[in-house]
Amino acid sequence: MANSDHDERGFFGEQAAAPIKRDPAPEKPHYLGHRDRLRERFSASGDALADYELLELLLFRLIPRADTKPVAKALLGRFGTLAEVLGAPASLLQETKGIGPAVALDLKIIAASARRMARGEISGREILSSWNLVLDYCRAAMAFEEREQFRILFLDKKNVLIADEVQQQGTVDHTPVYPREVIKRALELSATAIVLVHNHPSGDPTPSRADIDMTKTIIETAKPLGIAVHDHIIIGKKGFASMKGLLLI
Template sequence: MKDKPHFHGHRQRLKERLCKDASAMADYEILELLLGQTLLRRDTKPIAKDLLARFGSLGGVFRAPQSQLEEMDGIGPGVLAFFTLLREFWTRMAEEPVRAGETLSDPEAIRKAAMARIGNLSREEFWIALVNNGNKVIYWSRMSEGTVDKTAVYPREVVALALRHNASGIAVAHNHPGGNPAPSQEDMMITMDIATLCQDMGIRLLDHVIVTVDGFYSFREKGRL
């Protein structure tokens, strides 16, 4: 075909290898094909290799802030929108137990959902899950968002939300953009305030989880609840 891109045959061979044995492909080849979904008429191999060199791994590319991706040659609005779509797709899969209202045998599902949803954000967000008497999730949503190291959390609003939804238990989560999930003194004070109010109102506090990209701190697991 006239004017066919020089890499057309290479991309087709990659697709054939993908269908035959995806596990045998190199990371940059997987990224090549992903980029090729939007960069139809551009050789994506050098872009894929540049991204991996900059961010270290597929996960690093996947979690990279948009501001840093924008600095890379070949990354425009189309690729950024596609990456946002991929992240949201992956996040919603991780959130399925809480989004589908499943029964929680332990707060692990909340931790996984929180890590996927807010673990890689550059600002703090505070999320809450509400459960009924049977530990079935009836609500999962953001309560507040803040700055790189702080978000406003009001224990009375947390408990008031649980009462409005007739919840018998809650689990709360927030992120530490700095990468260290260890609680601050303020985190501990807020957790104790929420726990006290929950006890007064007969509501179970299942856990408070602090998450990062690849780690978490559970007040329940550490024996602080």
């Protein structure tokens, strides 16, 4: 009979336990701490953050597992400002590394929400006493469009906004405008005043000779029908021009 000191129980019992190999704890991505710090700064200071930092905050939710600072800076390097990033076409946004179709769409949703908020600021208000809000809304709605748009703000007798409509959309440097159609729509809405707005995709809001002549034709057509043209605003990427302010009408 075999010696019991050498059976399998004794053999295994006397062996030193092999150390258990454990994988090292995964290193926490460096950007997670940065996200927490940036959120804390936003909570404390809000609008004091730079454009790229606000854009980073937006991208945190859209790109959850990556360092978004390089992406935010690349977008601003390409388009210039946060407003221009949000106003850029989705196809151009996707040319930036890190921005796919889903993120581009989310940025456009944010831009649409911002426009809706700006429009809400002028709804139900007396337009002439809320002029800066009107300009903010028009810039948000039109400044970064790639093609010209001709927009009309229709007002009632108290100069409160009745409707806001894009009547025509043209090319990069021209929009056909038909004065009779402008007045026809004003009569349909029972508007007693209008504000004309269009954008210059080139970025320069300086009125052209054609812009001035067209505006004067609309004024002459509207006046006998009791419809006032308060202004014609031209929106550019970096600013705006008021024909009334420039004494052109």
